[in-house]
Amino acid sequence: MANPNKYRVILNCQQRETLEQISHNGSGPAKRIIHARILLMSDAHHPEGRYTDEQIARALSINVNTVRRIRKTFVVRGWGPALERKQRLTGPTPPKLDGHGEATLVAICCSSPPSGRVCWTLSLLRQELVNRHIVTAISRETVRTTLKKTDCNRGAKSVSAFPSRKRPVSWHRWNKCWTFTRSPRRSKNRW
Numbered sequence: 001m002a003n004p005n006k007y008r009v010i011l012n013c014q015q016r017e018t019l020e021q022i023s024h025n026g027s028g029p030a031k032r033i034i035h036a037r038i039l040l041m042s043d044a045h046h047p048e049g050r051y052t053d054e055q056i057a058r059a060l061s062i063n064v065n066t067v068r069r070i071r072k073t074f075v076v077r078g079w080g081p082a083l084e085r086k087q088r089l090t091g092p093t094p095p096k097l098d099g100h101g102e103a104t105l106v107a108i109c110c111s112s113p114p115s116g117r118v119c120w121t122l123s124l125l126r127q128e129l130v131n132r133h134i135v136t137a138i139s140r141e142t143v144r145t146t147l148k149k150t151d152c153n154r155g156a157k158s159v160s161a162f163p164s165r166k167r168p169v170s171w172h173r174w175n176k177c178w179t180f181t182r183s184p185r186r187s188k189n190r191w
Helices: 013-025 030-042 053-060 064-077 079-083 099-110 122-131 140-150 172-181
Strands: none
Touching: 013 030, 030 053, 030 064, 030 079, 053 064, 064 079, 099 122, 099 140, 122 140
């Protein structure tokens, strides 16, 4: 059994007040609220006396090792790491397309479509990536988001990965319609 005096949690008044606000507020990540409760119950100057790790674990329905880990993190690393979860540097799954795969997808998109087709569809692009052994399997949504990220337009007249941003400011018919909607002679009892 670990020595409970090795990592003693001693809170000052301001820390205790902040932790009580976090634990009683009820809004916020559940892990943060539980960690705040652990620290409050582990406080050496708790009004009802310091709870043991086993009592805290039973009261909060968590593992004893979690209580010990939170106490140790608070004493060694401080306030922030004890309350907040560690942020991931990468996602839980690696991306399907890396830089080479994205470049290949854009190159396929910029090439002429297969015979009998006017333009590349997402399904055709997906199948072409599998046929070229870039990926073993990929969804249409992954292909779509990758193309959206690279700003590739599959249906443009001049197919390129990065089309020019020159677009008309407004449509000429809209300007004509807009003048009719702002007529000052509209009757109030039209209907």
